[in-house]
Amino acid sequence: MPRPSRRSEVCATAARLFREYSYASATMDLIADEVGLNKGTLYHYYPGKSAILYELLSKQVDATLEFLDRVPAEGTITERTRELVRLQVDHVSSKHDEVVVFFQELPWVEKHLPPEQAADLRRRVRRYEHFTKQLLTAGVRSGEFRPIDVAMIMSSVVGILGYVPVWFRGATGKAQVTLVQELTDFVMNGIIAVPLAETSPPAPPKPARRSGAAAGGRRSRA
Template sequence: MPPSESNGLSRREELLAVATKLFAARGYHGTRMDDVADAVGLNKATVYHYYASKSLILYDIYKGAADFTVDALHDDPSASARETIYHFTRRLLVGIASDIERAAVYFQEGPYIGEWFTEEQVAYIREKETQVYEHVRDVIDRGIASGEFYDCDSHVLALGYIGMTLGAYRWLRPHGRRTAQEIAIEFSTALLRGLIRDEAVRTESPLGVPVDALPGEADTATTG
């Protein structure tokens, strides 16, 4: 039975997964369509049947990462700013841990997507990135307005938060001593302690937020 049938992946999904690993290891420029075909065990003509160009594979990687990050924004309208950031951080880190290579490709190739993507494709990715930034900034502003967070520059804090969280692919490792869930809880708690005004809340661990796994979160081990 072909691998794509035995593990439940479609052939296109299998190609995307293999290409993601190759791009992460060798870079986009360092990977040829022949390399993808060889790794999957197909001829190049069959690969081109599913993806007409290498740039379309890269775009699917980018789109998947961008869509995942935006999907992770979903919130309980009744949640406090602290709870919103806490759960968003957990969803992001657990998701990144489950697909380190995709996150690596996203950031490694980021400076060059204008060369490889159409204007519409670049605009789609930038729109998703803007949605994430605006959401985080607005949550911080909400926390400041409610008195939950210290007064701060929400623009700077939002950019710093996004960089630290999404950049976690650099140090998250599979099969380490801590699970992704444990790391996400510790990481989000540490981040929030710098924002929370109430001393009694700030010293709680993990900040009084339920620690049960959220729906769809994997419990992948991640650091050494």
């Protein structure tokens, strides 16, 4: 029988090492040693370190683009945006090394990858950005969202998502469910429009009116 492929193990190990040492410092020799393969066998799976990086980044972009297709076409903008945020929080809370590497190395893809691969990644990232900005803009126009700076809010949400795998280590499924719910609520509460009645301070109580008899009594004693 043919020996089972260890490609997924190589990829996962590389993600951990890229996260720990950075892509520039983690070598193919180090990856081979960690996986327990000789260097020749490692090159059988990947022709070079950049091929591993491209696969890691591509998987994260593709997973995010799949979420766009899962956002309901119907419903309010608030409901659709909430679902997009929820899907992303759920994903980043379960993919630790891979997500960290994505945000860590994406700024340097033009340096580390062939031009066509770097351009392909940027194109797919722009598709996500375009979809998200359109959703936020539609929410502002409909009055469901407050008058936000769409580009700034989108970048802020992405920053929140990118930091989750740095600190979150949910030991139980319940912890992850709680995180997804709380963080989704946190993001949405920051952009939804609050009805005027909830933002206006309560009116001060009016002074009690004196009865006519009491007022008249005071006048007669004067």
